[in-house]
Amino acid sequence: MLIEVGKRCALAGLAQGTSGNLSERNRDGVRITASAASLGSLTAAELVFVTMDGQSTGQRSVKPSSEWQFHRDIYQARPDVHGIVHVHSPFATALACLGKPMPPFHYMIAMTGRAEIPCAPYALFGTAALSSNIVAALGNGYACLLANHGLVAAGRTLEHAFDVALEVEHLAQVYLAAKAAGEPVLLTADQMAEALLRFKTYGAHSAGETGSG
Ligand SMILES: [Zn+2]
Numbered sequence: 572m573l574i575e576v577g578k579r580c581a582l583a584g585l586a587q588g589t590s591g592n593l594s595e596r597n598r599d600g601v602r603i604t605a606s607a608a609s610l611g612s613l614t615a616a617e618l619v620f621v622t623m624d625g626q627s628t629g630q631r632s633v634k635p636s637s638e639w640q641f642h643r644d645i646y647q648a649r650p651d652v653h654g655i656v657h658v659h660s661p662f663a664t665a666l667a668c669l670g671k672p673m674p675p676f677h678y679m680i681a682m683t684g685r686a687e688i689p690c691a692p693y694a695l696f697g698t699a700a701l702s703s704n705i706v707a708a709l710g711n712g713y714a715c716l717l718a719n720h721g722l723v724a725a726g727r728t729l730e731h732a733f734d735v736a737l738e739v740e741h742l743a744q745v746y747l748a749a750k751a752a753g754e755p756v757l758l759t760a761d762q763m764a765e766a767l768l769r770f771k772t773y774g775a776h777s778a779g780e781t782g783s784g
Contacts, residue, residue, distance in 0.1 A: 572654075573604060574613045576733050580658060581611025583737055591658040591721070592636035595729050596646050599623060603642055606634040610658075623647065637697035644702045645709060645725055654729025656736040659721035662743035666690075667716035673739075676746055676755040678766040682738055683714040686763035693718040714739050 573593050580586040580593070591610050594603035600622040604610065608617040619635040621627045623643060627635050636642075642655050666673060673680065673688040680688060691708035694700035705723055708715040713735045714724045722739055726732030749755040758766075 572729050573602065573618055574615070576654075576656070576729050577604065577610035577613040579733055580656065580736070581609075583740075585656075585658040585660040585736055585740055586610040587659075591656075592638050592642070593657070593729065594636075594639075594642040594655045596653045601639065601642050601646060603635050603639050606636050608636075638701075640697070640699060641702035641705045641723070644706050645723075648706050649709070649711075649725060651727060652725040652732075654726045654732040656724045656726075656729070656732040657721065658736060658740075660736070660740040660743075662747055663716060663722040663740050664720070665747060666743045667721060668719055670718045673716065673742065673746060674755075675758045675763045676749065677742055678758060678762070679738060679742060681763060681766035681770045683735060684712040684767070684770075685710070686758075686760065686767065688712070688714050688716060688739060688742075690716040690718050691723075693720065696720065 573595060576593055580591060589607045589609050592604045594601050597620060600620055602618055602620050604613060605617040605619050616633060619627050619633055621635050621639050621643065638657060645652055645655055667690055670690055672690050675686045689708040691704040694704050705715060705717065709725060713726060716722055722736060724732045724736035724739060726735055
């Protein structure tokens with residue numbers, strides 16, 4: 572599934588070159604893409620198993636992504652999360668460079684489990700500081716922006732994480748377009764609570780409009 576979702580990320584324009592990384596919870600550890608792997612053309616040799624205490628196994632020449640630590644820390648903090656997508660997709664990253672959360676300008680933000688999408692403060696990639704900023708910003712939600720960096724989506728499955736990343740990228744594109752034209756009207760706390768409840772009741776996949784409504 573990592574190879575398949577890597578292709579989807581590249582085809583959807585979420586990942587360019589060797590930026591971004593993916594992982595899945597795997598028994599007592601994490602299966603993660605290798606350092607400097609290109610998400611669009613992953614091979615089985617570029618998937619690395621890392622134990623929860625940070626030991627990687629397999630070919631010595633293949634190192635896990637430098638961001639393995641925040642993947643591991645999210646799995647430890649969130650037993651419900653089984654897949655993580657991290658990308659530097661252009662619109663979400665543009666928004667992250669403003670260092671602000673994405674406010675409730677559209678009801679689909681509720682698919683991320685909260686009324687707004689927080690932005691984790693900047694810290695150097697691959698550091699414990701970045702990891703703790705991400706875990707704190709993610710909270711109980713499924714997505715957060717990373718200031719001056721990109722986007723993290725965490726899902727019940729890797730496919731769910733991909734769906735969240737794709738939606739957040741789309742929302743960021745729409746938000747920036749709306750901001751360029753004027754000041755977007757924000758939904759109220761009550762309106763977002765109603766949307767959040769709908770997503771909880773019907774599940775993320777059916778709560779979005781699927782042809783009607
Ligand atoms: Zn990154």
